Amino acid sequence: MNQEDCFLDNCPPFEDRSVDRIKLSEGSGGQEMHRLIHWIQKMLPPSTNWNNTQDDAATIPFPSTHNESENNHLVFTTDSYVVTPLFFPGGNIGTLAFCGTINDLVVMGAEPLGISLGMILEEGLPRTHLESVIQTIGALSQKYHVPIVTGDTKVMERKSIDKMVLNTSGVGHAARVLNTPLRVGDDIIVSGSIGEHGAALLAKRFDIDSSLETDSQPLLDEMRAVRQNIKQARDITRGGLVGVLHELARKNNIGMQLSEEQIPIRREVQHLTELLGIDPLSLACEGRMVCACSPDNTPAVVSALKKFNDSANVIGRVTQKEGLFLQTSFGNKIIPEPSGVLTPRIC
């Protein structure tokens, strides 16, 4: 993989004794996770002619017997899902597994061709649980015309795994990969209100009365509507909006100036996160994305996105100055990358 220009290149590789065991925070979408991934990538040989291997999906010009210069890219992604509880308001682990992998494909500009379904089940899992999850995936597959084309099933002994883990990988086809470098002045746009997935999970886990439901949904139609007018997109998952914006900033070597009042957050999410002392900007979604475009295209992009979700909005712009800054009613503050274990296993 491309190891150049990585902000972590000078990190000491876990030399002190306190890091000799894997920590929960290394799976949480923040600094620790990026450090772990970077350490892993440094042990693997470079991936030759594949691109975007630092993104959520890798791309390769598809081998063609005709014309090597043809714009014809294969897009490939993978994700595992370890959510607890398996069933939550508005969906289940199957909803996440389908939406998460579709979204990783579409934010690269791809049309999904098919996804795989790997299931790791605990011996003794009620068959009705599996049935509900499969039916959910089947209904989404039918609705969005993305077939489940290959799969794998493993069963582990009781207590060797907590109920059920899913892995979905996906392949897609992109005529144009969304990878245009961001420039100072580009607008940053969010496709809808953030944090509902994470908040709904937390409400359920802490048994808090709430009408919140997961925001999980495939962003297929949204991306089809805007992809010709945007430079890059990223779906908001672990690490939340802030995590994803840090990834975009790092990849493009740019900074961002954001405006708190422009970031759409539903009142219930705001209340719940205040109650729990959690930053809603770090809360996972599974049906929202951020994208960046040149200001000329902003009106078209926002109006296209608003047809799907009224709260789509411009939340900031690309700046020369590195770092993420948030204009609040108390002034302009820097937003560090999330770290630690904020919310284990919500996606």
Add this chain to the structure above:
Amino acid sequence: MNQEDCFLDNCPPFEDRSVDRIKLSEGSGGQEMHRLIHWIQKMLPPSTNWNNTQDDAATIPFPSTHNESENNHLVFTTDSYVVTPLFFPGGNIGTLAFCGTINDLVVMGAEPLGISLGMILEEGLPRTHLESVIQTIGALSQKYHVPIVTGDTKVMERKSIDKMVLNTSGVGHAARVLNTPLRVGDDIIVSGSIGEHGAALLAKRFDIDSSLETDSQPLLDEMRAVRQNIKQARDITRGGLVGVLHELARKNNIGMQLSEEQIPIRREVQHLTELLGIDPLSLACEGRMVCACSPDNTPAVVSALKKFNDSANVIGRVTQKEGLFLQTSFGNKIIPEPSGVLTPRIC
């Protein structure tokens, strides 16, 4: 997926109470696993223009802007690995994850383009364990020129998962998919002696002194050498040789007559399986395959395979009569499909 012609179509779908929870045997590569997979597939919508969705990898003619009739197929597969112990004679879980996915691609006639690496780690896993596994995968990736192009890392709380589970998915490119129907009289050929992976794992698990090592290896060079001369191939994994032959027979609506004395089994494997009362024909490999070809091509195929492994051999032929039959020194006996939990978590 293609549900027609499936031998399980008339199975009652788990209607009695004794099957209301997932059983360990449903992950073991035998009858119960096929029944579970069939039940899952019936809940999913058909996968439209994908083929071979009943095999270990699915294929699709790759969308081309030029010429739809071009022989240009995308091949896509997924597998999860749940082996215990993580480290065993001759390899570790990373060896399996790399070889298993490469082999699922190459037996369909594909050249691997890249694989994904999904890791689900237990909080507290020693970092050196992860390091060894990644280094193993990295070395194989380099040796066989198949890059790891995308990945995902999740960490589950202590005791929510047993140490480490891997998922590798793979994409490949096939000019010709190996899917020619088998005919009566075709030869069945095995690429080397069977059962060493399973036997090495069992020896380690039962603390039996043995020089056995896993047979895990990518079958890339073997398949390149024979693919133009064979009709179909399948790598031998869960369910062992017998499991794989039953899958081939069912897919092609044919039977097979096998000869016990032609099946290569190393003396140590024979001894160990006799000691444990296990059938070596049901024992998993991760570096062996069976293939079928017209008798005209048999000499070329066997001699090509023998360059890699001296014990490659013709082990039987395709018959009209359904079922698998094994000629032994005690007569010709029918071989049923494996069932029950033979060896949990050896791949």
